[in-house]
Amino acid sequence: MANPRPFSRYEFMIAWRYLRARRAEGGVSVMTWISLIGIALGVMALIATLAVRSGFRAEFVDTILGANAHSTLYLPPSQIRNELTEEVYTVAGVIEDYAEVAARVAALPGVLRADPVVRGQVMASAGDRSGVAEVYGLSAEDLAAIPRVADPATGYGDITAFGEGVAVGAGMARELGLGVGDRVQLISPQGAQTPFGVTPRVGSYKVVYVFSAGRYDIDRTRIYMPLEEAQSYFNREGAVDEIQVFAAAPEAIDALTPALLEALPGSMVWTWRDASGAFLSALDIEDDVMFVILSVLVLIASMNITSGLIMLVKNKGRDIGILRTIGLTEGAVLRVFFLCGAFTGVLGTLAGVVLGVALALNVDSIMAGVNYLSGGGAWDPSVRGIYRLPAELRGIDIARAVGLSLTLSFIVTIFPARRAARMNPVEALRYE
Incomplete structure (x- = not known):
């Protein structure tokens, strides 16, 4: 009899039941929620930050091109x-x-x-x-x-x-x-x-x-x-x-x-890039640095998935032994626990995208409220050069945040999932 294809329906069903299990049944629902919330907050911060940085650059360039010459010809x-x-x-x-x-x-x-x-x-x-x-x-x-x-x-x-x-x-x-x-x-x-x-x-x-x-x-x-x-x-x-x-x-x-x-x-030529090129280059470097820093935050949040899965594997040792005994292969067990972590990563990422988009769309109003409560000191136009905090949502930025979160979530699940797959069913059932 041929083995079922990878990621069959029963693998999804088992993984989903493990995630929904109460703590008394050997589940780790608290750890799952902590992982999900951490990833959601990390993705939200990443999307909002990228939107603000994109909006700031777009606003700065727009004010340059809207009030200054694009190029100047002089002797x-x-x-x-x-x-x-x-x-x-x-x-x-x-x-x-x-x-x-x-x-x-x-x-x-x-x-x-x-x-x-x-x-x-x-x-x-x-x-x-x-x-x-x-x-x-x-x-x-x-x-x-x-x-x-x-x-x-x-x-x-x-x-x-x-x-x-x-x-x-x-x-x-x-x-x-x-x-x-x-x-x-x-x-x-x-x-x-x-x-x-x-x-x-x-x-x-x-x-x-x-x-x-x-x-x-x-x-x-x-x-x-x-x-x-x-x-x-x-x-x-x-x-x-x-x-x-x-x-x-x-x-x-x-x-x-x-x-x-x-x-x-x-004659000689002086373009708007010559006048503001250093500042725009600094913005690009800052964008890359902020992305790396916030990527570390998403990685830290994703590591909670590893902790939760290790606990889940330990609590489900008996179930793993039974599953292996009735015919599940190592690959099937690995995919079950991989799906447990992947579910958490996907749900956390989706929640983070919704929260991040909502925050980016309302960041100007939020900053105006913070500026009002702080007596006008939170946003000083003489320092930042523009009068408001802009945000520009770009599809590429959302895709970068989603791709990073899902990639990290999938990677961190591999180690505990492999540990579950390599568990000896005899040892798992010896004291049952």
Whole structure:
């Protein structure tokens, strides 16, 4: 008579009855529950952590691409010698034929638009408050095309009146006590050249729009000024500092670099990856480290399955002897006790997935509650750069957590299951 195929129905039935057995009947229901809860909590923590890390990276990249250029084209500084004094001065590189350069860049395949920009740092003040600001001079059309800045859901004021004043970040407006209609004073150290030296340039501008880009460092330092006014204020008449390029595929921005360099001979390129690559690499490394650490927690929880199965094998020695006597092979006994551990791992993993998904979907609300109860100290935007704790559930992260949990659960059951399979039925029944 042929042996039944592996993992037959009776093997599942025996394994399930052993798991459901009460302690008085030789079961280990308490240990089973401990193992199941431990695995569920480990998988929940792993899924929630991976979702938060993915959400944090996605939010960070979205704020970069939504408020900053994908690539910047600029000329390097040059040196000028004074014929009278023989002194050498270093001057910033400027682009004089910027309209033509911007048109050539915008015509390149994969480029959405190219914006001429004047940039400079100033001290901004209003009343008795002051702070450092970074001014971007650009046209009203270019400002309206920046997604994170021109978003009516987060900004207030009249962005169409940009030609009459400046747009200020929400963080700077809050620190300086500015609102729409107020005036902000900008002081630049690079002003007019006089016989007595360079005098600071001071200008007063009306705030017509307040924006929130979603990044604390941007909202706290950035001011947008009309291009013509910025050219006059920073002594850039007829020139700009750089051409900001926005691509259709920001993730593949490096492929555009050769074409950008050809559009402006002698120029240099600075992409968003160059600006934030180190931080994104650190996030990737942190993701890997967190996965390894939480994998150890899942392994520790899975080890409870081994303890429970060892106790189960010891308590079921008589049953094992009887099963072997009536014809069960070593392989069948091994599969029965393997299924006991596998059931616990599968149920714990399923419970962990449900809890982890629920936690990831509500992590922002939970963090908001914790932040409220702690008086606002649990989430500091000035440290983390963004205003909320995001979470992004990805199928690959859930699959990694499930695969890890099931693999560890199956592996740790092999040793006690083999021990049960190798038990001598004569020895098991000798004292019965």
